[in-house]
Amino acid sequence: MxxxxxxxxxxxxxxxxxxxxxxxxxxxxxxxxxxxxxxxQHSRKMIYLKSLLNVIDNSGAQIVECIKVLRHGPRNFAKVGDEITVVVKEARALNKEITGQSANNRVKRRDICRAVVVRTKSPLIRPDGSTVRFDDNACVLINKNGDPIGTRVSSVVAKELRELNYNKIVALAPKTF
Amino acid sequence: MLSLSAKGLARCPSPAKLFSPFLAVGVRTFIPLKSKLPTVYEPLPKKRNGENPVSYIHRQLLEKYDPTGKRRSLIDQSNGIRSGDVIRVTYNDRSNVVGQVIAIKRCVNSVGSNILIRNKFNKLGIEVRIPLFNPKLRNIEVLHKPKKYLSRRKQFYIRNSKHDVGDVEATLRRESKK
Known part of the structure; x- marks a missing residue:
């Protein structure tokens, strides 16, 4: 048998x-x-509807869910550098201590924002054949002009963002890979 | 050049056979006529001294991208780097990547080999797969070799386990201070 x-x-x-x-x-x-x-098979993740991502800026959101990939084409998943629309699923509690610019731009739970994907778990293939793989999927919240909502980026981002004119995010990040 | 004589090969059948009642019904037969036989030429000299084209191309590519044999010796099975070593890869624009080797993909006698290195930054794992014969690479140096290696040549199992790599650069700095 x-x-x-x-x-x-x-x-x-x-x-x-x-x-x-x-x-x-x-x-x-x-x-x-x-x-x-x-x-x-499951660990090779692209970002599409219902994907959960970490937020690595100080906008107040911690975990967001993708509800739309703003990209037209036969492949409708988001890679590093692609814009997506997200819903804030978890946010940090509002503190009175936080003042200044970051206080005005804070997002709450259930807010709908735009974000740009900065890290993916799925290997990102570079033109020279090398690949980069991060351990999580992460994004940075942006406004409609492409500027980040927060004022800080806490962790590494992919190098590709510089070529895609997200220079502000790259400048804020402590390290690029 | 040789040409075979057409003697005896194209034999004409006798006239009695040609007009036999059997053939007259309309059954087609091929009657070889006296014609020139095809010329047979001498064999051409063998290309690449008879070497297999695939291995020839691989050898050419290796000579092109690794003329000194330094990269090849780096992934040598007995003396080269091993999963568990810490390496630093420097590019031509002086940027570099440090990490622990967790897998080496060896392409036997070809330029497809690559090294997978893993590092952590702010508790976030980052893996980079670097093609070994990339002409943009300036140097690959071995920073640290552990006293005791983990089992397996492809150590994908160390991801998010107790054997996982730490911040490789920070641990190296700490060791150098000691």
């Missing part, structure tokens, strides 16, 4: 129902291998 059924394991689509039925036949050993493959 095992030898006959082994072939379709590699040929079939990795769907949940199939995996459940497979586990009945093969026990744990084969299913664990399948889940490893599945995980690898």
């Amino acid at each position: 095992k030898t006959i059924c082994r072939r379709p394991v590699f040929l079939c689509n990795f769907s949940g129902s199939l995996e459940a039925s497979r586990s009945k036949f093969f026990g744990t050993a084969l299913t664990s291998r399948c889940t490893v493959i599945r995980k690898r």
Whole structure:
């Protein structure tokens, strides 16, 4: 039974129902291998509808959800440097201590903003063949002119943003990769 | 040049056979006529001294992009760098990338080899895959070799585990102070 059924394991689509039925036949050993493959497929993330991103500026938002990729073309996922529309899912609580420019531009939960993707978990391929992969998906909130809402960027961003005229974000970032 | 004689090969059938009742019905047959046989030429000299074109191109490319053999020796299986080493890659514009090697993709006798290095900055992991024979690379230097290596040549499993790399530059600075 095992030898006959082994072939379709590699040929079939990795769907949940199939995996459940497979586990009945093969026990744990084969299913664990399948889940490893599945995980690898999932870790290659592009940014599209419902993707959650970290916000790395001091606009007040912490986690946002992508609701639209502002890009037209056959591939409608966002890469580094692409603009997206986001909803703020989690925001830092408003403090009275915060004053000045950053206090005026703070965003709240459920606000709709624009953002630019600055890091992706999916490898970003450069023209010379090298790739850069970050451990998270992150964005910086911007206004409609492309200027950042916050006044600081706390972590690294990709180099490509400079070529795409997001010079302010690159200048604020402590390091580029 | 040689040309085979057309003797005896194109033989005409006898007239009695040609007009046999069987043929008259309309069954087509091929009757070879006395004609010139194709000329057979001498074989051409072998290109590249008979070397396989793929290996020839790879050898040419390696000589072009790595004339000194320095890069090739860097990923040598026995003496070159290994997953776990810390390297610094300097580009021609003097920018550099530091990180711990977690995988080396070796393309045997070709210029497709690349090194995957991992580093952390502000607790955020960053991985860069660098093509080894990229002409934009100025230098690759080994900064640190650990006393004890982890198992496996491709150490993708160290991501987000207890074996994960720290801020490589900071640890190097700390060690140099000691």
